[in-house]
């Protein structure tokens with residue numbers, strides 16, 4: 098596609114309430130909306146810079162796109178050539194993701210096909226969990242009841258790395274007979290993680306994500322070797338080289354892929370293929386994203402068989418949903434429109450939609 102214009106805008110998303118995980122607490126998500134045009138046709142993407150994980154910021158994403166766009170405008174771009182041009186900026190994965198998503202949207206619109214059909218077209222719906230941040234066991238229980246009433250069947254529960262308090266949180270979900278995915282966001286030491294996993298053994302815990310520090314791949318393997326519950330990596334795997342590393346070291350049962358860590362759909366596909374070659378299943382997760390990039394994640398999940406776990410729910414944390422069109426969630430099941438590209442019609446107060 099001949100790219101004729103690239104624009105990036107601040108895209109501030111206040112949250113309904115502060116969202117707390119083991120790495121910190123946030124009250125708003127400072128994202129960036131990206132538009133890549135070819136003549137009259139355009140595609141849109143979103144950067145949701147995960148400060149705690151990649152160290153990126155909204156301002157950093159805006160200035161990166163501003164600095165790079167002149168070298169992209171006027172050239173023929175495909176996802177692969179874009180990825181190649183940006184390969185030296187591995188420290189800006191969410192900024193690259195915004196451009197990569199917008200380009201994918203643009204190309205699929207040009208070809209008049211929903212993006213997931215172009216990528217792989219494996220299925221037409223996926224079931225997502227819903228996430229509960231770190232809060233009191235009473236509040237966890239209240240939120241689980243709310244989620245169940247909305248039709249969700251799987252809870253992703255954030256824990257802080259305190260065995261006693263985290264056990265109470267797990268119990269608040271587990272006693273209701275609901276399936277749980279635990280996410281420790283690096284909160285435990287390897288030994289603490291094993292002790293915690295033994296304690297929650299009686300509940301329906303499907304997996305535990307990133308129990309130990311991102312750089313502690315040996316610790317991750319220790320937990321895996323001593324756990325009845327599958328151990329997934331999240332922060333330990335940003336790109337395909339990291340995936341290869343944790344797989345070689347026999348440290349994981351699964352990998353949580355996120356477009357914002359991987360530099361977009363192109364990088365996510367590479368991780369997926371590395372994992373699939375080793376028969377390691379993947380999850381598609383998200384940062385604090387609106388339904389623009391969540392929809393891109395949904396297309397990725399629909400396209401590929403090896404995306405076996407879906408955690409695309411951050412729009413629930415936002416005070417407002419400014420996106421028209423895009424993915425829909427009904428009783429936990431995600432579908433996308435049968436229209437070209439991502440299927441997004443517009444975003445309130447952004448560009449001139």
Ligand SMILES: [Mg+2]
Nearest residue numbers: 280306307331
């Ligand atoms: Mg995680």
